[in-house]
Amino acid sequence: MNWATKTDFYEITMLQAALDSGMANxxxxxxxxxxxxxxxxxxxxxxxxSRAIDAVMNFCFSDDDLNFLAMQPNIKQSTIDxxxxxxxxxxxxxxxxxxxxxxxSPIMRVEGxxxxxxxxxxxxxxxxxxxxxxxxxxxRMSHVRNGFRQKVSLIEMGSRRTHEDSAVxxxxxxxxxxxxxxxxxxxxxxxxxxxxxxxxxxFTLLHENEKDAxxxxxxxxxxxxxxxxxxYDTKTGINNAIEVAGVGLGGIRIDSGNPxxxxxxxxxxxxxxxxxxxxxxxxxxxxxxxxxELVDAYAPIDAIGVxxxxxxxxxxxxxxxxxxxxxxxxxxxxxxxxxxxxxxKSSIGGSKFPYREYSNGKISGEFFSDSPEKxxxxxxxISRGLKISTYSPQDSRDFHKLVMNTLxxxxxxxxxxxxxxxxKND
Amino acid sequence: MNWATKTDFYEITMLQAALDSGMANxxxxxxxxxxxxxxxxxxxxxxxxSRAIDAVMNFCFSDDDLNFLAMQPNIKQSTIDxxxxxxxxxxxxxxxxxxxxxxxSPIMRVEGxxxxxxxxxxxxxxxxxxxxxxxxxxxRMSHVRNGFRQKVSLIEMGSRRTHEDSAVxxxxxxxxxxxxxxxxxxxxxxxxxxxxxxxxxxFTLLHENEKDAxxxxxxxxxxxxxxxxxxYDTKTGINNAIEVAGVGLGGIRIDSGNPxxxxxxxxxxxxxxxxxxxxxxxxxxxxxxxxxELVDAYAPIDAIGVxxxxxxxxxxxxxxxxxxxxxxxxxxxxxxxxxxxxxxKSSIGGSKFPYREYSNGKISGEFFSDSPEKxxxxxxxISRGLKISTYSPQDSRDFHKLVMNTLxxxxxxxxxxxxxxxxKND
Numbered sequence: 001m002n003w004a005t006k007t008d009f010y011e012i013t014m015l016q017a018a019l020d021s022g023m024a025n026x027x028x029x030x031x032x033x034x035x036x037x038x039x040x041x042x043x044x045x046x047x048x049x050s051r052a053i054d055a056v057m058n059f060c061f062s063d064d065d066l067n068f069l070a071m072q073p074n075i076k077q078s079t080i081d082x083x084x085x086x087x088x089x090x091x092x093x094x095x096x097x098x099x100x101x102x103x104x105s106p107i108m109r110v111e112g113x114x115x116x117x118x119x120x121x122x123x124x125x126x127x128x129x130x131x132x133x134x135x136x137x138x139x140r141m142s143h144v145r146n147g148f149r150q151k152v153s154l155i156e157m158g159s160r161r162t163h164e165d166s167a168v169x170x171x172x173x174x175x176x177x178x179x180x181x182x183x184x185x186x187x188x189x190x191x192x193x194x195x196x197x198x199x200x201x202x203f204t205l206l207h208e209n210e211k212d213a214x215x216x217x218x219x220x221x222x223x224x225x226x227x228x229x230x231x232y233d234t235k236t237g238i239n240n241a242i243e244v245a246g247v248g249l250g251g252i253r254i255d256s257g258n259p260x261x262x263x264x265x266x267x268x269x270x271x272x273x274x275x276x277x278x279x280x281x282x283x284x285x286x287x288x289x290x291x292x293e294l295v296d297a298y299a300p301i302d303a304i305g306v307x308x309x310x311x312x313x314x315x316x317x318x319x320x321x322x323x324x325x326x327x328x329x330x331x332x333x334x335x336x337x338x339x340x341x342x343x344x345k346s347s348i349g350g351s352k353f354p355y356r357e358y359s360n361g362k363i364s365g366e367f368f369s370d371s372p373e374k375x376x377x378x379x380x381x382i383s384r385g386l387k388i389s390t391y392s393p394q395d396s397r398d399f400h401k402l403v404m405n406t407l408x409x410x411x412x413x414x415x416x417x418x419x420x421x422x423x424k425n426d
Numbered sequence: 427m428n429w430a431t432k433t434d435f436y437e438i439t440m441l442q443a444a445l446d447s448g449m450a451n452x453x454x455x456x457x458x459x460x461x462x463x464x465x466x467x468x469x470x471x472x473x474x475x476s477r478a479i480d481a482v483m484n485f486c487f488s489d490d491d492l493n494f495l496a497m498q499p500n501i502k503q504s505t506i507d508x509x510x511x512x513x514x515x516x517x518x519x520x521x522x523x524x525x526x527x528x529x530x531s532p533i534m535r536v537e538g539x540x541x542x543x544x545x546x547x548x549x550x551x552x553x554x555x556x557x558x559x560x561x562x563x564x565x566r567m568s569h570v571r572n573g574f575r576q577k578v579s580l581i582e583m584g585s586r587r588t589h590e591d592s593a594v595x596x597x598x599x600x601x602x603x604x605x606x607x608x609x610x611x612x613x614x615x616x617x618x619x620x621x622x623x624x625x626x627x628x629f630t631l632l633h634e635n636e637k638d639a640x641x642x643x644x645x646x647x648x649x650x651x652x653x654x655x656x657x658y659d660t661k662t663g664i665n666n667a668i669e670v671a672g673v674g675l676g677g678i679r680i681d682s683g684n685p686x687x688x689x690x691x692x693x694x695x696x697x698x699x700x701x702x703x704x705x706x707x708x709x710x711x712x713x714x715x716x717x718x719e720l721v722d723a724y725a726p727i728d729a730i731g732v733x734x735x736x737x738x739x740x741x742x743x744x745x746x747x748x749x750x751x752x753x754x755x756x757x758x759x760x761x762x763x764x765x766x767x768x769x770x771k772s773s774i775g776g777s778k779f780p781y782r783e784y785s786n787g788k789i790s791g792e793f794f795s796d797s798p799e800k801x802x803x804x805x806x807x808i809s810r811g812l813k814i815s816t817y818s819p820q821d822s823r824d825f826h827k828l829v830m831n832t833l834x835x836x837x838x839x840x841x842x843x844x845x846x847x848x849x850k851n852d
Contacts, residue, residue, distance in 0.1 A: 003590075006591070006594065008610065008623055009623030010623030010626060012623065013623050013624055017629065017646035018642075019646075020642060055590075074648050161746075164552035164553055164591075166592045167432060167552055168432065184433075184435075185432070185435050186428065189431060195435050195498060199440045201750070202750070206452065207449060220447070221500045225500075231768060232767050233767070256771045313743075318588060318734060320587075320734070325627070328631065340627045340631060342683075344682055
C-alpha cells in the first residue's frame with residue numbers, strides 16, 4: 001500500500017521551505033477536529049483511526065516516488081534526501097474508533113517535528129473524513145433500528161455505489177457503528193465482518209421462469225437461503241418461493257415498492273402460507289428515515305439492506321475534519337500556542353486534553369483543558385514512532401454500543417433536539 | 427490490485443446456483459445505465475471506463491481469496507474451481523471517458539456467459555458510479571469557468587475530503603472533465619496530471635511572523651511561488667507578500683472570506699503595489715455556483731482550487747448507475763430479451779445500440795435501436811477477452827471538450843432548462 005504519495009504536493013513544498021528555513025525540526029503539535037456537524041445531527045462517530053495509525057506506520061516513499069518528486073520544478077535534492085529516510089517518530093493520541101465526537105472535539109493529536117507531522121495531513125484527513133462520515137450515518141441507522149421490538153439486522157450493501165476501495169472501508173465503518181454484516185467480500189476477509197449474499201434479479205431473469213430460478217437457488221444454496229421475490233410480481237413471487245422451497249424457507253428479499261406496505265403484505269402472505277419462520281429482508285433505497293418509518297409502523301421485518309445512502313454518508317459524504325498546527329517550539333525550546341485568524345476559519349491554539357463529565361451515566365459535557373490531568377477520552381496509539389495500541393473491529397463495535405448509552409436522548413434523535421460542543425475549561 | 431474480491435458476495439452465490447442449474451454458460455448481455463440524473467442537471471459525464479476495463483483485464487482470484495470463499499457456508503468446491511480459472515473472455519462496448527450520458531443511455535454493454543459477466547457487476551458499478559459522479563460535477567464547474575473572459579485554471583484539491591484511494595480516481599475524473607491540475611501526488615504520477623502545491627496556514631504559523639514565512643518560502647521555492655496571505659489578515663498579508671517577494675511574485679492564495687469581494691480587493695491592492703502580474707488563486711469552499719458568481723461579477727482571478735464539493739460530486743456523490751441483464755441465450759441458442767418489472771425499477775430488455783443525431787452541430791436526440799447499423803457512440807474496448815482500445819487521460823479530456831460543444835445550451839446550464847433522454851427508436 002503506497003500511502004506516502006496519497007498526499008497533497010503542498011506538504012512537500014512546505015517541507016522543503018521549512019528545511020531551508022531551519023524550522024523543519026522544531027517540535028510541533030497538530031490537531032484534527034471539525035468545526036461543525038451536518039445540519040440536524042447531534043453527534044458524529046469516529047472511525048478510521050485504526051486505518052490511519054496503520055497508514056502512519058507504513059508511510060514511506062519508494063525510489064519510484066522519490067524519482068517522480070525530484071522531477072518537479074524547484075524540488076531540491078535535500079528534500080528528496082529527507083523523504084528517503086522518512087519514518088514518523090512522534091506520538092499520536094486519538095479518540096477511539098466507535099467513540100462519538102462533537103464540534104471542536106480534539107479528535108486526534110499528532111506530536112512530532114513540524115516536518116514529520118505536516119506530511120501526514122492529507123492521508124490522516126482522507127481516512128478520518130471518509131470513515132467517520134460513513135460511521136456517523138451508519139450509527140444513525142443502527143440507533144433507529146434499535147427501536148424495533150424484534151431483532152432486525154442491518155446489512156451493508158453499498159459497494160456498487162461508491163469507489164471500489166472506499167467500499168471496503170465503508171463496510172468497516174458501518175460495522176463499527178452497529179451494522180451486522182456486509183455484502184463486500186474484501187471487507188469480510190480483511191476485517192472479519194459477517195458476509196451476506198444471495199441473488200439479484202439477473203438470476204431470476206436468467207431462467208425460463210421464476211420457479212425454476214428459485215428451485216435452482218434452493219438446490220444449490222440450501223433452504224435457508226433468501227429468495228428475491230419482486231422480479232415480476234411480489235405476490236406471485238412469494239407464492240412461488242414457498243411452493244418451491246416449502247415453509248422452511250430462510251427468507252425473502254423485497255427490493256422495490258413502499259417498504260412499510262410491502263413488509264406487512266409479505267408477512268401476512270407468508271403466515272397464510274404457513275411460512276411463519278421465513279424472514280423478510282428489505283433493500284430498496286433505505287436510510288435512517290425510512291427505517292424510522294418502519295419502526296413507527298411496527299413493520300414485521302427481520303433485516304434491512306442499506307446501500308447508497310449509507311456509503312454516501314446519508315447526505316454528508318465527508319466529515320469536514322481539518323488538521324491544524326496548534327503549537328510549535330519557540331527559540332527557547334518551549335511550546336508556544338499558535339492559531340490562524342482567517343475569517344470564518346479561525347482556530348484555537350495550544351494542545352487540548354479532552355475529557356467528559358457524566359451525570360446519571362449520561363454525558364453532561366465535553367471539555368478540554370491545557371493539562372492532561374482529567375483527560376479521559378483519548379488513547380495513545382503511537383509513542384515515539386512505535387504503535388502501542390490496537391483495537392479490533394469487534395472491540396470498536398462493542399465500544400460504540402457502550403458510548404451510545406452515554407448520549408443524552410436529544411442528541412441521538414434523527415433531528416437532534418439538543419446539541420453539545422467541546423469547550424475549553426478555563 | 428485485488429479486484430475480484432471487491433465484489434458483492436451474492437455474485438458468488440448466484441454463480442454457484444447458475445453452475446448447479448446448468449445455466450452458467452448461457453450467453454448473456456448486461457448493460458450499465460442510469461434511470462435518472464441528479465435534479466436540475468441536463469447531462470452526466472462518463473468517467474471510469476479506462477479503469478473499469480483494466481479491472482476486468484485483471485479480475486482474478488488469488489489462492490488466498492479462494493480459501494476465504496471456500497470457508498463460507500454452502501460454497502462448493504465446484505464454485506471455487508470455476509473462480510480459480512476465471513478470466514473474462516467476452517466483449518465490452520462502452521461510451522468513452524469524457525463522453526456525456528443521459529437517462530437510459532446504454533453506457534456500457536458486457537457480452538459473455540452469464541457466469542463471467544455477472545461476476546463483474548459490483549466492480550464495474552463501483553468504478554463507473556464514483557468516477558462519473560465526480561466527472562459530472564467537474565464538468566459543470568469547468569463549463570461555468572469557461573465563461574470568464576480571462577484564462578482561469580481549475581485545480582483539484584479535494585484529496586483530504588474523500589477516501590484516500592477515491593481521491594486518486596477523483597483527480598483523474600476531474601482532469602478528464604476539464605480541470606487543469608491536481609494537488610494529489612499519486613494522481614499526477616499515475617496519470618500525468620499537472621501537479622500544484624505551495625503552502626498551508628501551518629507553514630505561516632510555524633514561523634515567528636508572516637514575513638519570515640513568506641521570505642523562506644520564496645527563498646526555497648522561487649519567486650513564482652504562491653503565498654497564502656490570509657492566515658492573520660489578508661490586507662496585511664498581501665502587503666507582506668509583495669514587500670518580501672517583490673512585484674514579480676507568482677501568486678497569492680486566499681482561502682477564506684467572500685470570493686468575489688476578496689478577489690476585487692486583492693487585485694486592486696496588488697495593482698496599487700505594482701504587482702500587475704501576480705496571480706490570484708481562490709480556494710475556499712468553491713463549487714459551480716460560487717464559480718458562476720465570480721464569472722457574473724467579472725472577478726479578476728487567475729485560478730480556483732476546488733476541494734470538498736468536487737470530490738463529493740457537488741451534491742450527487744454517486745451516479746446511480748445500475749447493471750442489468752438484458753438478454754440471455756434460450757434453449758435454441760438464440761438471444762432472448764429479458765427485463766424485470768419491479769415497481770419503479772423496471773428495465774428495458776434487449777441489446778441497445780446507441781446513436782446520436784445532430785442538427786447544426788448540436789445533438790438533437792440520443793436513440794438506441796436493436797441493430798448496430800447506426801451505432802455511433804460506443805467503442806469496443808474488449809473483444810473476446812482481449813483489450814483492443816486504449817485512451818489516455820489527455821485523449822479523454824480532449825474528447826470531453828469536443829463533446830461539450832455538441833450539447834444544446836439549455837442542457838449545460840447549471841439548472842438545465844432542457845432535458846434529453848435516450849429513447850428506443852422503433
